[in-house]
Amino acid sequence: MAINEYINGNGVFGGKEGLQEGSARWKDYLVLACRIFLAAVFIYAAFQKADKPLMFADEIRMYRVIGIGPLLYIMAIVLPWVEIICSLSLLTGIFMRGSAFTFIVMNAIFIAVVIYRTFDIMNGEGTPFMDVYFDCGCGFGATYAWKKILEDIVFMLSAMIIYFAPSYRFTLGRRN
Amino acid sequence: MERIRYGIIQAIILTVISFVTAFTFNAFSENGINPFRKMNGVPVLDGFQTEEVEGIRIVGIDEFRSLLDGGGIVLDSRTAEDYDQGHVPGAILFDYFEFGSYLDTVTPYLSFDEEFAIYCTGPYCDDSELLARELFTLGYRKITVFRGGLEGWLEAGLPLETGMHY
Structure with a gap:
């Protein structure tokens, strides 16, 4: 596909399906x-951790999925910026489908690791599910695990709405 | 299928932009880190070594106090807020999470030839050991970590100092 077609056609701004006529x-x-x-x-959330990679790395490490090493530190450096860039993409509407896709994948991973850590705490400390309380490293401080899982599900559903019902009104990609 | 394909292509482009932005910001940020520094290669000694090995020494309250009594420098690796509420008398604040910001202000107090100690909240926090590893990678070789942390200090019935001193 020619790059011009990609930019003006189906690619960046969503293509014909995004070019609705009439009122919103x-x-x-x-x-x-x-x-x-x-x-x-x-x-x-990203601004709470973007300039503190060591703090964010410490929070990621608590999940006991990734140990100290380059992968952990690269994640701590990059993840807040993925959130910032994708958020800007959502606000402007440029590459909106890609950012919605990224948020779906990211939140699915967040939900999986929060559930993993919740079970880790339940097995290790004998804490009942509803009482598991920890700082998920999301940028909002400590909270109950069940609340965090619900929050992440809401975020993922919001991203799914953007992805599967693309509306390109109120974006830089729209002319009307 | 097309929707998924465009979603993936755009997501990859956004991820590449994020990587470039993140590493550029990291390069210019005071708290930026080198993700490839060798944090795992630092030897941590728990006091049971039979031969002299260079590394970070983990000590209990008695050795920590004797270091303090001998005029040794002590670093508090917790946050400024925690430090303000109470710290070991004479301790210098060095928030591990803001390593780059504190490095320039604290290094004048440190010497490569003299032993200094680091502590954090308690026996289960490891920010003191992580700070020790960071300083070890910079060339400091006489680093002691007080495992008990501030909780161990209080358990020994020792006094705290409040307010910001450094």
């Missing part, structure tokens, strides 16, 4: 709300 529909407002909600949450 409820779906457009729903997608806009999801975009602003996700972007606000993840930009706030």
Whole structure:
């Protein structure tokens, strides 16, 4: 595919399906709300950790999935910026589908590791599921694990709405 | 299928942009780190070695106190907020999470030839050991970590100092 076609056609701004005619529909407002909600949450979260890679690395390490080493530190450096760049993408509408896809994958991984750590704490300390309480390293401080899992499910559903019901109103890709 | 393909292509482009931005920011940030530094190769000695080995020594309250009594420098690896609420008298704040920000202000107090100690919250926190590893990679070889941390200090009935001193 020619790069020009990619930029102006199906690629960046979503293509024909995104070029709706007429006034905005409820779906457009729903997608806009999801975009602003996700972007606000993840930009706030990312700014808590973007300039403190050692703190974020410590929080990732607590999941006992990745030990001390280059992979851990690269994740601590890059992950907050993936959140910032993808949030900006959602706000502007440029590469919106890609950022929604990234948020779906990221939140699926977050949910999996939070569940993994929750069971780790339940088995290690004998804490009941509803009482498991820890700092997930998400940028919002310590909270109950079940709340965090629910939050991540809401984030993932919001990203899914953006991804599967693409509306390109209120984006830089729209002319009307 | 096309929707998935474009989603993946765009996600890859966004990830590449994120990598470039992140490493550029990391290179210019005070708290930036080298992800490839050798943190795992640092020897940590628990006091049971029979031969002289260079590395980070883990000590208990008695050795920690004798180091303090001998005028040794002590670093508090917790946050400024924790330090303000109470710390070992004479300890210098060196928040591990803001390693780069504190490095320049604290290194004038440190010497490559003189032993200094580091502590954190308690026996289960490892920020003191991680800070020791970071300093070891910079060439400091006489580093002691007080395993008990501030909890161990309080358990021994020793006094705290409050407020910001360094």
